[in-house]
Amino acid sequence: MTAPLRIAVAGCTGRMGHMLIEAVQAADDCVLAGALDREGSPALGHDAAAFLGQASGVAITADLRAALQGADALIDFTRPEGTMAHLAVCRELGVKLVIGTTGFSDEQKAQIRAAGQDIAIVMAPNMSVGVNVVMRLLDMAARALSEGYDIEIIEAHHRHKVDAPSGTALAMGEVVAGALGRDLKTCAVYGREGVTGERDPSTIGFATVRGGDIVGDHTVLFAGTGERIEVTHKSSSRATYAQGSLRAVRFLAGRPAGLFDMNDVLGLG
Ligand SMILES: NC(=O)C1=CN([C@@H]2O[C@H](COP(=O)(O)OP(=O)(O)OC[C@H]3O[C@@H](n4cnc5c(N)ncnc54)[C@H](OP(=O)(O)O)[C@@H]3O)[C@@H](O)[C@H]2O)C=CC1
Numbered sequence: 001m002t003a004p005l006r007i008a009v010a011g012c013t014g015r016m017g018h019m020l021i022e023a024v025q026a027a028d029d030c031v032l033a034g035a036l037d038r039e040g041s042p043a044l045g046h047d048a049a050a051f052l053g054q055a056s057g058v059a060i061t062a063d064l065r066a067a068l069q070g071a072d073a074l075i076d077f078t079r080p081e082g083t084m085a086h087l088a089v090c091r092e093l094g095v096k097l098v099i100g101t102t103g104f105s106d107e108q109k110a111q112i113r114a115a116g117q118d119i120a121i122v123m124a125p126n127m128s129v130g131v132n133v134v135m136r137l138l139d140m141a142a143r144a145l146s147e148g149y150d151i152e153i154i155e156a157h158h159r160h161k162v163d164a165p166s167g168t169a170l171a172m173g174e175v176v177a178g179a180l181g182r183d184l185k186t187c188a189v190y191g192r193e194g195v196t197g198e199r200d201p202s203t204i205g206f207a208t209v210r211g212g213d214i215v216g217d218h219t220v221l222f223a224g225t226g227e228r229i230e231v232t233h234k235s236s237s238r239a240t241y242a243q244g245s246l247r248a249v250r251f252l253a254g255r256p257a258g259l260f261d262m263n264d265v266l267g268l269g
């Protein structure tokens, strides 16, 4: 029998933190090794699975090194500044890392790439199987619809989301731009207002909706003359992100270093 994967969770009281703890508690091959929250959190010292009416035996701590003690991997869905601080310590201690956080700057992404030389990391703005399959569909659609179709990416999320456009929408934009030989940095248009002039066909537009408890909807619209194609993914539960994160941890077992994404984890090439 193989030893269970020992997983620490950062942001353990957040929306994703709770989903991750529930998923780890339910998985036969995983065990909760650490639960990290921020200094000052009223949850510090409480059992990390208390919200489920369960006892994990892991007390929530703000001490990162304590949370990582004996952990094989840290799953991090927090904020970019939190993830960067966690990354440095994981790199020092040789702990693998699954990064679900979105909203990183180019410089922060470069630092994550560099850390991948020393530790094994999976980073993906969306851990669901469905979204990563949609990415492949988008590559195919963009190549087939490269002439005469205007491309717009529309995403909707809950009222608490702090970054826009979503990491997933930006990744979809990268896939489409890559398939068309465009550079998203120069062709993206983020929202429109006032007298904008006619649409430039070389652009990829983004529109953001925020409201209520929407888990995460993404549509890529290819609008032509006489027809339009919409490729849509809708998340109805965060459980898919948590299950994808556990798949990522399993994928990292036995891999000493490298920066991977969900294509690698899911074998999508
Ligand atoms: N890759 C994917 O599949 C998905 C990615 N996400 C991304 O995950 C991230 C978290 O989302 P969500 O769970 O909804 O957010 P929440 O706000 O619900 O949870 C964030 C958690 O991180 C903690 N936190 C916030 N700032 C810091 C920091 N600087 N250092 C350490 N911890 C911090 C919060 O603590 P406190 O409560 O004290 O602020 C909280 O526990 C977002 O970037 C989101 O876009 C979300 C879903 C899926």
Ligand SMILES: O=C(O)C1=N[C@H](C(=O)O)C[C@H](O)C1
Binding pocket: 102, 125, 126, 157, 161, 165, 166, 167, 168, 169, 215, 216, 217
């Ligand atoms: O903040 C969220 O909730 C989500 N964030 C991710 C993103 O920015 O793409 C993934 C998912 O859409 C949910």
